[in-house]
Amino acid sequence: MSEAVMTRTATAAATTERPPLGIYVHWPFCFSKCPYCDFNSYARTDVPQKLWREALLAEIRNAKRLWRAQPLGGVFFGGGTPSLMSPETIAGIVSLAFSEWHPAESPEVVLECNPGDITDERLRLWTEAGVNRVSVGVQSFDDGVLRFLGRRHDGADARRAASLTAERFGRFSLDLMYGHRGQEIEMWRRDLSEALSFGGEHLSAYELTLEEGTPFYAEARRGRVLLADEESRLAMRDAADELCGAAGLTRYEVSNYARGGCECRHNLGVWGGGDYVAVGPGAHGRGTRGDERFAVMRERSPGGWLRRTRGDSDGDGDSDGDGAGAGDDFRILSWGERRDEAFLFGMRKADGLTRDHLERESGCRDFGEVLGGSGGLERAKDEGWLEEDELGLRATASGFDRLDGLLSRLLSTAPN
Numbered sequence: 001m002s003e004a005v006m007t008r009t010a011t012a013a014a015t016t017e018r019p020p021l022g023i024y025v026h027w028p029f030c031f032s033k034c035p036y037c038d039f040n041s042y043a044r045t046d047v048p049q050k051l052w053r054e055a056l057l058a059e060i061r062n063a064k065r066l067w068r069a070q071p072l073g074g075v076f077f078g079g080g081t082p083s084l085m086s087p088e089t090i091a092g093i094v095s096l097a098f099s100e101w102h103p104a105e106s107p108e109v110v111l112e113c114n115p116g117d118i119t120d121e122r123l124r125l126w127t128e129a130g131v132n133r134v135s136v137g138v139q140s141f142d143d144g145v146l147r148f149l150g151r152r153h154d155g156a157d158a159r160r161a162a163s164l165t166a167e168r169f170g171r172f173s174l175d176l177m178y179g180h181r182g183q184e185i186e187m188w189r190r191d192l193s194e195a196l197s198f199g200g201e202h203l204s205a206y207e208l209t210l211e212e213g214t215p216f217y218a219e220a221r222r223g224r225v226l227l228a229d230e231e232s233r234l235a236m237r238d239a240a241d242e243l244c245g246a247a248g249l250t251r252y253e254v255s256n257y258a259r260g261g262c263e264c265r266h267n268l269g270v271w272g273g274g275d276y277v278a279v280g281p282g283a284h285g286r287g288t289r290g291d292e293r294f295a296v297m298r299e300r301s302p303g304g305w306l307r308r309t310r311g312d313s314d315g316d317g318d319s320d321g322d323g324a325g326a327g328d329d330f331r332i333l334s335w336g337e338r339r340d341e342a343f344l345f346g347m348r349k350a351d352g353l354t355r356d357h358l359e360r361e362s363g364c365r366d367f368g369e370v371l372g373g374s375g376g377l378e379r380a381k382d383e384g385w386l387e388e389d390e391l392g393l394r395a396t397a398s399g400f401d402r403l404d405g406l407l408s409r410l411l412s413t414a415p416n
């Protein structure tokens with residue numbers, strides 16, 4: 001780190017406001033395991049709901065030790081498949097969360113759902129539990145695509161779930177997946193058009209990737225071609241931009257489109273450098289204490305997390321003993337880690353990494369300086385992949401297509 005940056009870092013207080021606090025609740029169970037998924041998730045249908053409810057509630061109570069009093073912007077239930085949680089557990093968590101932290105203006109409570117779990121009755125119970133936005137993992141309306149992806153629902157389930165959700169929830173998002181072999185551009189356009197026909201405010205379009213440790217990855221290593229070629233994948237992304245744009249949804253993040261003001265607030269908070277409480281075995285969290293920022297990053301198995309949260313030894317000679325889990329694995333982030341996270345999260349957004357966000361994490365508003373003055377930033381701007389102005393730094397449309405490689409190159413030569 002240069003001396004100038006170090007001097008600024010020493011005085012780097014929270015110069016601008018962070019987004020309000022969020023809570024991420026990780027429910028690690030699914031009905032079955034999809035062959036492309038490397039999430040911390042486990043196929044299990046006999047989950048002891050009461051035991052899990054008590055453990056999750058204990059962790060929320062304890063989290064107040066780390067994430068002190070501040071307005072709570074919302075709760076995000078992710079997974080796994082959190083639509084398999086009992087509505088009673090969801091209600092208990094929402095109610096406790098908003099009694100431990102006071103609600104910010106218009107708090108958002110998001111539940112990720114699998115289409116097969118959506119019924120009239122469940123939608124009603126989720127609403128009563130405080131959920132005000134659902135995100136439905138439709139992936140496709142095409143039976144063949146869904147079979148290829150190893151999903152347990154079919155196109156008819158997806159249509160029924162999307163239609164019921166649109167009837168019952170003002171705020172919802174549909175997730176689609178693209179980029180696998182055999183998916184023609186016209187098939188993808190049909191999926192997009194059908195998803196948009198439900199009139200939602202938000203759509204996520206995720207590109208299929210091969211993640212190490214998954215059955216798809218192993219098959220690809222054995223020579224099976226599972227992904228569409230790069231040209232087709234870029235054409236599918238362009239089709240998503242075109243059809244979502246025509247429906248009034250703008251791309252506001254690498255994989256997400258929304259009407260103005262209808263973005264997922266929890267995710268915007270995370271990408272914007274906000275604090276979020278980690279609850280559950282695979283949950284990550286971030287928090288701020290004075291000038292320091294801490295991280296909770298877990299990849300625990302359900303059994304290990306449950307033992308620890310209930311106060312027993314987890315085998316490493318340490319024991320919480322107080323029904324706690326939140327503080328067990330936090331660590332202070334270094335200056336370089338905070339700078340890297342600001343880039344990796346902030347640059348995912350279409351409006352990019354703001355100078356305010358950069359300054360909060362690094363004490364400096366100058367992108368070139370925090371990157372060590374390397375020519376990489378200037379080259380990326382000259383190539384037309386990044387653009388910089390007084391507000392911040394952002395990827396252009398062509399920069400978005402190569403964002404991971406671009407950031408990895410910029411950060412690999414930056415000082416720590």
Ligand code: SF4
Pocket residue numbers: 029030031032033034037038039041079080081114
């Ligand atoms: S339902 Fe979602 S979290 Fe569960 S295995 Fe499939 S992709 Fe992974």
